[in-house]
Amino acid sequence: MTNTTSFSWERHQITPIVGIIRGLGIEDVLELAQVHSNTEFYTVEITMNTNGVSEIITELRQKFPELNVGAGTVCDVQDLEKALSAGAQFIVTPIIDEEVIKTCVKQKIPIFPGAYTPSEIFKAWSLGASGVKVFPATQLGPRYIKDVLAPLNTIKLVPTGGVSKDNIKSFFEAGAVGAGMGSTLYDKELILKKDYLGLQKHFISIRDEIIDFI
Numbered sequence: 001m002t003n004t005t006s007f008s009w010e011r012h013q014i015t016p017i018v019g020i021i022r023g024l025g026i027e028d029v030l031e032l033a034q035v036h037s038n039t040e041f042y043t044v045e046i047t048m049n050t051n052g053v054s055e056i057i058t059e060l061r062q063k064f065p066e067l068n069v070g071a072g073t074v075c076d077v078q079d080l081e082k083a084l085s086a087g088a089q090f091i092v093t094p095i096i097d098e099e100v101i102k103t104c105v106k107q108k109i110p111i112f113p114g115a116y117t118p119s120e121i122f123k124a125w126s127l128g129a130s131g132v133k134v135f136p137a138t139q140l141g142p143r144y145i146k147d148v149l150a151p152l153n154t155i156k157l158v159p160t161g162g163v164s165k166d167n168i169k170s171f172f173e174a175g176a177v178g179a180g181m182g183s184t185l186y187d188k189e190l191i192l193k194k195d196y197l198g199l200q201k202h203f204i205s206i207r208d209e210i211i212d213f214i
Contacts, residue, residue, distance in 0.1 A: 016178035054086035138162025
């Protein structure tokens, strides 16, 4: 499958949170995709170390054309080629791989490289990143985002790792333009109980925390 429909920034900005799905089967992923669609969380990432990732991305693209479906944990060009062949509309990396970033920029595919230090963040942005995934954001927290943006105020930061309903507002107050959320978005107990209505309420409660910033 090819990227016949490009990433929709307009839909992403409705709720600028990237849902990170790792290690789930296609049936669970499809249920979660429906929750995304129902709650206007339009951007979802499937990590490349998920079994059957290519098939999952392709099926999501086909069944949920309203969603932005991307690939995460892309660490090299081989991963990138596999992701794009499956139909990924955007790419997320945990590291800076210059070839991956430059290839995405050349093909006009949104790319969110992972970076940690100010030097790494600036390098990723200089290479053409659509936004820089500050990862892991767990230990340093919202204050780090604010401190980095003091001198680097034109860079779009997307903290990932440790972002939860309890602190997401603080990250946006610090200047983040979005966030990546995995287990704190996809409540395991609700998924195990197949309580998708409860999960929808959970999604909406997270969006309510940042409603003043979107």
